[in-house]
Amino acid sequence: MIQPSIYHASHYPVIIVGGGQSGLSASHYLQQLDIEHLVLEKHEATHAWREKRWDAFSLVTPNWQCNLPGYPYAGNDPHGFMKRDEIIAYLDGFIDTLQPPIREGVTVNLVTPLESGGYELQTTVGTFTADHVIVASGGYHTPIIPDFAAKLPATITQIHSEQYRNPESLPEGAVLVVGSGQSGAQIAEDLHLAGKQVYLATGDAPRCARFYRGRDVVDWLADMGYYDLPVEEHPLREGVRDNTNHYVTGRDGGRDIDLRRFAKDGMVLFGRLEQLDGDTLSFAPTLKANLDNADAVYNRINRSIDQYIEKQGITAESASRYEPVWEPMNEHNTLNLNEAGITSIIWCIGFRPDFSWVDVPVFNAQGYPNHQRGVTTHAGLYFLGLPWLYTWGSGRFSGVARDAEFIVRLIDEIRVKGYVGASESGYVPSTL
Incomplete structure (x- = not known):
């Protein structure tokens, strides 16, 4: 994993909030397109799998559905069900392969839109700005x-x-x-x-x-x-x-x-x-x-x-x-x-979702973000890893890669072609 001490910039084209499988999947596609970005994680990468699963926990979906981008399941039991320690080993292999630009132990306290475009992120280690923010902190908070x-x-x-x-x-x-x-x-x-x-x-x-x-x-x-x-x-x-x-x-x-x-x-x-x-x-x-x-x-x-x-x-x-x-x-x-x-x-x-730290008017009365396939009505703000964000697998190992690629391709085309307000216009990546 890349050491956080090498990061000194305060502005990034893309900041991902959350270092679980969804945030890391987005990092994979951003790296493929050579888009500079930073992942901010409150705890450690894939924290929930390490700290919020009981000892006898196992997947309820077969191993073949573990298909994180660039890192599909490669074991000898595709129709079996990985246990807790095996899941962690699988995730560690994904992280080692990916080498994401991540800063762990950083809490994002507030995300607000800037008048000039983009977003400001107030964190426990200072203030960052970004043209695009991907909220990949999941939906199981409280x-x-x-x-x-x-x-x-x-x-x-x-x-x-x-x-x-x-x-x-x-x-x-x-x-x-x-x-x-x-x-x-x-x-x-x-x-x-x-x-x-x-x-x-x-x-x-x-x-x-x-x-x-x-x-x-x-x-x-x-x-x-x-x-x-x-x-x-x-x-x-x-x-x-x-x-x-x-x-x-x-x-x-x-x-x-x-x-x-x-x-x-x-x-x-x-x-x-x-x-x-x-x-x-x-x-x-x-x-x-x-x-x-x-x-x-x-x-x-x-x-x-x-x-x-x-x-x-x-x-x-x-x-x-x-x-x-x-x-x-x-x-x-x-x-x-x-x-x-x-x-x-x-x-x-x-659990209840808690996005109170995202001070952008994109939420319904229940505090859930209004979006279409993770794209909100505020240009440059996206959500990833939520249950049924797009398909059944959106919050799982099986489908998060598809969602992450969609959002990253959209970000790339907005940056390259200069689309503004893409989400309001219903624009989607031509490559997907």
């Missing part, structure tokens, strides 16, 4: 924890999913996991496999099969073109950005996550967590609906694969349909923490 969590007994250990490491790091006793998206479902499984008594408050997260008709479901969906579907062609349009990810796992070679099987094995399931009264939590009676809806999505995805197989005349294993292995005969609507022996709560209910 952990969501309900207000009433502050009223829980002080004897209860509370952590967010980003702080969870392993079952041994928790105190003895039962654990309540709140949220059944990808992180919640996988953390609940991790604790369950370790012999912990787990209570799980479910949400409306969907699920999907790991393998179906002889192949990984991801392989089928890739062949069907789902991962190339742009957001404007998705049935939900931009609304898909608010969807919770399907829960499934790559652990131990990959398998389904079936909350009903967990329940058969002793995990206690609830509907949506609603409120706290003393040391008793109450839940909405939504468990059956949550499980049924997750299974309906599971079967619907499989049916779409069935239709594709039939249409293409593909020889494959026989079709099947998931049937529930357990039903909640009587939903539990309350939980006394003391009586249940719960000593830990893990909040797995997501």
Whole structure:
């Protein structure tokens, strides 16, 4: 990695805020076009993968989808799922190959537009200016924890999913996991496999099969073109950005996550967590609906694969349909923490974006940037690495390169051809 001490300039044609896979992907294409730039990273490059993943974490998408620019997966298990340490090694290889012009340990406190054009960035190491700014800090900034969590007994250990490491790091006793998206479902499984008594408050997260008709479901969906579907062609349009990810796992070679099987094995399931009264939590009676809806999505995805197989005349294993292995005969609507022996709560209910440091009028009422494929209405300001920025893979190893190349090609043509206000005019790079 290039040493930050060699950087003395305060103005750059392009500054990238964020040194994760999206910011580094943009750096790759800027280097290819010999465009001077600087990456500013608050922590260290790819920090989230190093510090915000639990010990048993593995990818939920197969390794072949790891396709960072100039650095595709080259291991001997393309249909496997890299574990946490393997992911970090893959990222380290990408960084070593890229040698990005990055300054780590630098916080960007404020980005404001300049009257003369371009932007000013106030940081913890001084002020910079840039003609173009790519915000690549992701969309998962502020952990969501309900207000009433502050009223829980002080004897209860509370952590967010980003702080969870392993079952041994928790105190003895039962654990309540709140949220059944990808992180919640996988953390609940991790604790369950370790012999912990787990209570799980479910949400409306969907699920999907790991393998179906002889192949990984991801392989089928890739062949069907789902991962190339742009957001404007998705049935939900931009609304898909608010969807919770399907829960499934790559652990131990990959398998389904079936909350009903967990329940058969002793995990206690609830509907949506609603409120706290003393040391008793109450839940909405939504468990059956949550499980049924997750299974309906599971079967619907499989049916779409069935239709594709039939249409293409593909020889494959026989079709099947998931049937529930357990039903909640009587939903539990309350939980006394003391009586249940719960000593830990893990909040797995997501994050809120925080772009308050970007003082440019490009955000909607929810604080999310208005953009088209990462290009905002303020010339020279771009966003990269957000979920469904353009396709399903925009925030993942599989699709971020395409988005980064698009934005960098646009920057290059604006610089070379002198386009001004490109985003207002709907201009897109002629090379893509």
